[in-house]
Amino acid sequence: MKKTAPLIWENKIMKLIDQRKLPREVIYHDIKTLEETHAAIKDMIVRGAPLIGFTALFGMVLWSRSQKTLNISEVLKAADYLKTARPTAVNLAYEVDRVVSVIKELIELDMGKQEVDQKIEDFSLDQMKLLHEHNLSMAKTAAKELEEKYGTRKLNIMTLCNTGYLACGPMGTALGVIEYLHSQNRIEHVYASETRPYLQGGRLTAYELATGEIPHSITVEGAFSYLLKNKSVDAIFIGADRIVENGDTANKVGSSSLSIVAKHYGIPFYVVAPTSTFDLSLKTGDEIEIEMRPEEEVLSAMGERIAPEASRALNPSFDVTDHKLITGIICENGMVKEISPDNITKIVKG
Numbered sequence: 001m002k003k004t005a006p007l008i009w010e011n012k013i014m015k016l017i018d019q020r021k022l023p024r025e026v027i028y029h030d031i032k033t034l035e036e037t038h039a040a041i042k043d044m045i046v047r048g049a050p051l052i053g054f055t056a057l058f059g060m061v062l063w064s065r066s067q068k069t070l071n072i073s074e075v076l077k078a079a080d081y082l083k084t085a086r087p088t089a090v091n092l093a094y095e096v097d098r099v100v101s102v103i104k105e106l107i108e109l110d111m112g113k114q115e116v117d118q119k120i121e122d123f124s125l126d127q128m129k130l131l132h133e134h135n136l137s138m139a140k141t142a143a144k145e146l147e148e149k150y151g152t153r154k155l156n157i158m159t160l161c162n163t164g165y166l167a168c169g170p171m172g173t174a175l176g177v178i179e180y181l182h183s184q185n186r187i188e189h190v191y192a193s194e195t196r197p198y199l200q201g202g203r204l205t206a207y208e209l210a211t212g213e214i215p216h217s218i219t220v221e222g223a224f225s226y227l228l229k230n231k232s233v234d235a236i237f238i239g240a241d242r243i244v245e246n247g248d249t250a251n252k253v254g255s256s257s258l259s260i261v262a263k264h265y266g267i268p269f270y271v272v273a274p275t276s277t278f279d280l281s282l283k284t285g286d287e288i289e290i291e292m293r294p295e296e297e298v299l300s301a302m303g304e305r306i307a308p309e310a311s312r313a314l315n316p317s318f319d320v321t322d323h324k325l326i327t328g329i330i331c332e333n334g335m336v337k338e339i340s341p342d343n344i345t346k347i348v349k350g
């Protein structure tokens, strides 16, 4: 499949594809500063939990390069600022904290500034490569699970939002599973939920599926019950923005209602995410901060106001799926089917 890289690190500049414009236009923005990185995440030029994390890594590299010397309190200030760009996807804070601890270590070792810059750049590039391996291992775990359930027949799979290479860099989580199944000739059809208001499904997932020549239909969120009642779907795969200790999972808004309908009609519902998306410091989903996005995203479509001027909107960007509704949570270390704090902790620690 020909993939349009969402993030390119070239000549010490980060180039980000503008995901707001896809699939109509392929435009890259040059990101040269910490502030531009923050804005690119907040304004959703770049999105998707793992990719937000990688963008933040390179944002810290850019910041470090802009400094003559490094002192730890300034490093922490830059890190804290970057973490405020979006609140729900834990990958942002996770990657920023990791690069901060690498910088701290190097400062303590009294390493020269240029060497620190090079080391954190290499560290950031390595993380993206590593995710590819992780995504592949998750896809294989999912494929094995489906083979045990359905044999080797072709499958109808449903997904929501965008969890492919545009959200993850090298491959994808839930959409990575679909890409892998397709490479094994095991996809009959994919149903991609369009994901109002930002249309990550209708624009980005559809773009990835079309590029990969994977047969698919876009559905509106209101069609969940129709689709699942008529047994048109064998399994549902979604990604995650934060999975807490008891398995409750924050993901794009609509995930929780999809899981409830899936339970009602007995359709297996899987969450696929790397261990960087787990947050064991939170016990239940009630503790997850849900990002509220601007009302304008709901009141307008394609840049034009569609609602009456007097109307307001409520625009939560995520919701929390109850762990009891999840058939399995898959990460690079395997799958948890009996979802409990102990089992989640075990799998995350590997």
Ligand code: MRU
Binding pocket: 047, 048, 049, 050, 161, 162, 163, 164, 167, 168, 173, 200, 238, 239, 240, 241, 251, 252, 317
């Ligand atoms: O608001 P977004 O587009 O950044 O939302 C993130 C998502 O695409 C999903 O919630 C996804 O499942 C997690 S990223 C693989």
